[in-house]
Amino acid sequence: MGKLVLLAAFGVALSALVGERIIALRNLSLASRELTKNHLPNCRLVKGIEYGSEDLTILEDGLALISTGLKYPGLPCNPDAVGKIVVLNMRSGENPIELKIEGDFDASSFNPHGISVYTDEKDGSRYLFVVNHPHSNSQVDIFKFVEEKNTLLHLKTVKHELLHNVNDIVAVGVDSFYATNDHYFTFEVLKLLELLFSISWCDVVYYSPEEVKSVAGGFPSTNGINISPNKRYLYVSDIMNHRIAVMEIQKDNTLSRVKEVAVGSLCDNIEVDRETGDLWSGCHPNGMKFLIGDLNDPPGSEVIRIQNIHSEEPVVTQVYADDGRVLIGSSVAAPYKGKLLIGTVYHKTLYCDLN
Template identity: 50%
Template sequence: MGKLLALTLLGASLAFLGERLLAFRERINASREVEPVELQNCHLVEGLEYGSEDIDILPNGLAFISSGLKYPGMPDLAPDKPGKIFLMNLNEENPKAQALKISDGFDKESFNPHGISTFIDKDHAVYLYVVNHPHMKSTVEIFKFEEQQHSLIYLKTIKHKLLESVNDLVVLGPEQFYATRDRYFSNFFLSFLGMVLDLRWTYVLFYSPREVKVVAKGFNSANGITVSLDKKYIYIADVTAKNIHIMKRRNNWDLTQVKVIQMDTLVDNLSVDPETGDILAGCHPNAMKLINYNPEDPPGSEVLRIQNVLSDKPRVSTIYANNGSVLQGTSVASVYRGKILIGTVFHKTLYCVL
């Protein structure tokens, strides 16, 4: 009787897991085909061959790019090469990508950069904050950018139990930032199982030297994060739930949800157009191809623009879409004065003049 009951429970559990797996495949657009939307005046950026997972552009047109991410379950075209931070000057007629030198005192060989965010202080000094995954752990690194030396001066590594398995961050003040926790780097199997079962167990946290706390919960897989031009709202992508959360920032750094914008694609990193305030989203139109990578049938790329974010009916339009023949696994897009950089998790980078 006991064995029969155990077999019955096992069968029911497997049937339930199978049903959830099928639902998960449907949710992440396993079989979606991409309708191409191409841009003119584009070329692939030389030297950025192994990913450009996140991009942050300063008001003066200097673009920081994180490259070489080693990510659980994702393709890796350069497994023996450490990650790097690249710089492009978008004011140049033909901008080139150059890897920034990193000062001594930092473990460059285990550098595994993920989400990035810049901060400019009152003296106009530029600081770069980088989510790093050395040895598949999670830290936040702080660098000072030295433009004349074309280098990053290593300042500090931040560790905290709430910063385990962080994905992206947005800096609002000196050592004050919001970050998304996605659980991938704490336990990839449990993270994947959580996505399959549609568990809402990832969150957004706030960090400062004085206080570290969870400020928003209930995400299936919290991913990209950025801030509105007026600094009043925080935008958060929930990649496998296919939506963007608009959160109001309180004086105590807590976040209150204003609305959720539902999408038809998996939203990765977010940026804000500095001229219009629109959200730009790097998206995965058929993410199962990203998980089960086949270079003969590669994952597509998609970039969306979300206008009138706070209105009752935000307008979503496609800026760029490709079936993987040019760009695979888009993770981010960022604009500056009529120019756009489109980055990927592990593949190449596209630069276009709009």
């Protein structure tokens, strides 16, 4: 009888703990948030991108490189989706063109996630770094972008035990980068427990051919990452805490926390305006809807802009919001000369006028 009482007490305690964690997760995911539409006056869906534009970056000449076709565990995806990189000319707004991949690379298993471009100051060569999940693995592939041929020449694949759940990346050299891990565990069941119990073991990793090391930790999940125009600071999306962390790069490539800015949403990738230094992010206004992925009650989209992030009073502005009827699950937003390009994890891409 004593054992039964103990088991019953344990069951009650466990149920109470799980219930408390579910309530906490609902709060963290903003499950009760109702979104008010905030549309821009002149937007159109980009033809030719049907299966997501999880990350994108716009080069100085107006060419937007976009990753599409991501298949991510637990999220809706079309079996016909093919992982690829496309280029869209922001100046002309023409339909995107797929970049052909050349070199020793398995394009059939390409599953692109976060991306970053590094321009070599010596000769102007541009290198595209892509977080890739072939066969549910985690690696970074480095390509040379050959614009005149609309091709990507595969140069290198980077794998390392510290790069176990890579989400996003920012290149800081022709073969060096910082990357975020959005989970600590690699098994899907443990990932769910990690989320449920808010285990803060995620980190930022620095990679170069000479060294690989964890340089900042203590996050429940690290998502988008990008660098300031002066190359002194990194910005990291502490997505589950609804904050953007400002990190200063040290001489040994480690990171020190400077400040955190609350954004009121679950912000995904981060793009930085090279002229103003403003941060732009595609965000998930209701993370629970995003995790459930019910297309009959679709997760919405939100674009957040942060101005003067290094000042005493950064300005956080909602630039765009939709309830999912136009755009589902925004993950990135980038401006270019009065235009705005908004990407999604598995849905479409929106091209808007800001003026």
